[in-house]
Amino acid sequence: MTDLQQLVRQARADGIEALLGGVVVRDGSGRVLTVRRKADDYFGGLWEIPGGSLEPDEDPLVGAARELAEETGLTGLDLVYLHAADFTGRAGVRARQFAFTAAVPDGTPVALTEHDAHRWAPLDDLPAVSAHHAEFLARLGGPGPVGRRGRSELD
Template sequence: MDEPGERGMEAEHAELVRQARADGIEALLGGVAVLDAGGRVLLVRRQPGDYLGGRWEIPGGSLDPEEAPRAGAARELAEETGLTGLPLAYLHAADFTGRAGVRARQFAYTATVPDGAPVTLTEHDAHRWAPLDALPELSPHHREILDRLPRA
């Protein structure tokens, strides 16, 4: 039998997706703002030849059809950084207009890892741990997400 917390998370995910669809959102994404013990956030840099190549962002990407936002965020984090098994806490959802004018919403979660946690990149060409008060240039929706993180 499911734990009550699991049923609650499923309901939370369903409501997030339902509201996004009601708002006319066409693309759903998940992302994770990973913090280390020192309060720095993990950023990954897009490959030069990619859409928005060279830009720093939090790990994340498109949800699979019928995938819950939290599960998609965890999957994308594992695929892009090798970080797995982290408890994710919901942070914020940020809307933006993507390629070809598609209305998108990224559901963002947070996780914490010890300083020096190994990061294995598969889709990006670099990563860095950035202090929240000294972030590089980010897209507006990633800035909006990171602005929601508590400052020390």
């Protein structure tokens, strides 16, 4: 089992300034939920997985579930740790995003609040995403996620 707090401590030791959580949601057909940033947003028009910044001292699992709920309305999902990836954000801030996976049935409704579109895409027909999100999605073709499972405090 992956110790998420150890991963957070390692990120801080690595000089990471910002921590984020995200969720790769797959439906019963194996398609991945992607959401598109509004045109007037930072990286406007870019497709991504749901996610965002963790609150100070927030557990990555809890933060990822919170961001998923805020951005898509999806709650009560079992999240499984997938991978962490680094990137450089606004103004050169070094960031690390912790990604989790979750599954929903086909036809699950999505209620967007921060994005202007969503798409359920098969792995072989995904829209262009940032390099660190592409890294998460590439992991889906491997042996499968391992690590901490759990429900968030939002359940």
